[in-house]
Amino acid sequence: MKKKHSLIYLTILISLIVGCQIGKLPNYASALTAQNGVEFDWHLSKIGAFDAWKITNGSSDVVIAVIDSGICFNHSEITHAEWINTDEIAGNAIDDDANGYTDDVAGWDFVSIGETPDNEPEGEPGDEVHWHATFIAGLIAAAIDGDGIAGIASNVTLMNLRVLKADNYAGCTYEELGDSIRYAVDNGADVISMSLQNYPDTADYYDDILYAYNNNVSLVSCTGNRWLAAGGGYYYRSYPGGYDEVISVGATNYYDARADYSNYGP
Numbered sequence: 001m002k003k004k005h006s007l008i009y010l011t012i013l014i015s016l017i018v019g020c021q022i023g024k025l026p027n028y029a030s031a032l033t034a035q036n037g038v039e040f041d042w043h044l045s046k047i048g049a050f051d052a053w054k055i056t057n058g059s060s061d062v063v064i065a066v067i068d069s070g071i072c073f074n075h076s077e078i079t080h081a082e083w084i085n086t087d088e089i090a091g092n093a094i095d096d097d098a099n100g101y102t103d104d105v106a107g108w109d110f111v112s113i114g115e116t117p118d119n120e121p122e123g124e125p126g127d128e129v130h131w132h133a134t135f136i137a138g139l140i141a142a143a144i145d146g147d148g149i150a151g152i153a154s155n156v157t158l159m160n161l162r163v164l165k166a167d168n169y170a171g172c173t174y175e176e177l178g179d180s181i182r183y184a185v186d187n188g189a190d191v192i193s194m195s196l197q198n199y200p201d202t203a204d205y206y207d208d209i210l211y212a213y214n215n216n217v218s219l220v221s222c223t224g225n226r227w228l229a230a231g232g233g234y235y236y237r238s239y240p241g242g243y244d245e246v247i248s249v250g251a252t253n254y255y256d257a258r259a260d261y262s263n264y265g266p
Contacts, residue, residue: 065184068133107160111171178208197224
């Protein structure tokens with residue numbers, strides 16, 4: 001029951017920032033502002049993060065799948081948060097847990113860097129991985145250590161699933177995107193974060209959205225950052241955020257108005 005309540009709070013907070021929470025010091029809010037300046041942390045006060053931290057600090061038992069461009073866990077702020085598949089033995093070329101993915105110790109790369117997707121969601125040495133997923137990971141779980149930003153839920157665990165290429169555009173098919181959603185569900189994710197946007201509605205991965213929804217996994221996605229793109233406007237949906245089963249999140253500015261680049265939700 002405790003985990004269920006924590007998940008409710010975590011999902012709400014993730015949905016407010018697309019991306020979740022923590023807390024250590026009673027006067028942390030003032031300390032953070034003094035260190036980084038209001039322009040750097042105003043989003044935390046806007047969503048009530050400091051009060052939320054009094055309720056729950058998050059837990060490593062809460063797994064958030066980040067379906068994005070590939071998280072670089074070498075970043076010092078998020079090294080603590082990496083999800084590890086303990087049922088898999090690294091490097092033995094055997095699918096030890098029989099989940100259909102060989103050597104998926106640290107998630108999966110659904111982007112075809114070479115010929116086929118592989119077990120290196122951070123990319124092979126020398127491969128360029130877009131910064132976006134690492135940025136999202138920091139918003140969720142960056143350590144509260146007086147350095148850089150503070151994540152909303154630094155105690156949670158992040159599952160690394162890559163679907164975007166180095167230019168931050170799709171590097172996989174809709175089918176593979178659906179596979180990434182199912183991978184997250186089948187391997188223990190509680191929440192799926194998808195900072196992705198695609199304007200044409202397609203049924204190609206909707207069954208996978210339903211699969212997550214029907215298995216009580218919360219889905220969070222963005223409304224999109226291309227205001228008026230492709231003939232859009234107030235009622236122009238992007239997906240997967242446009243589906244009813246997904247918590248769709250737009251961006252606001254410091255004055256609580258819609259950011260000029262952000263779409264509206266469904």
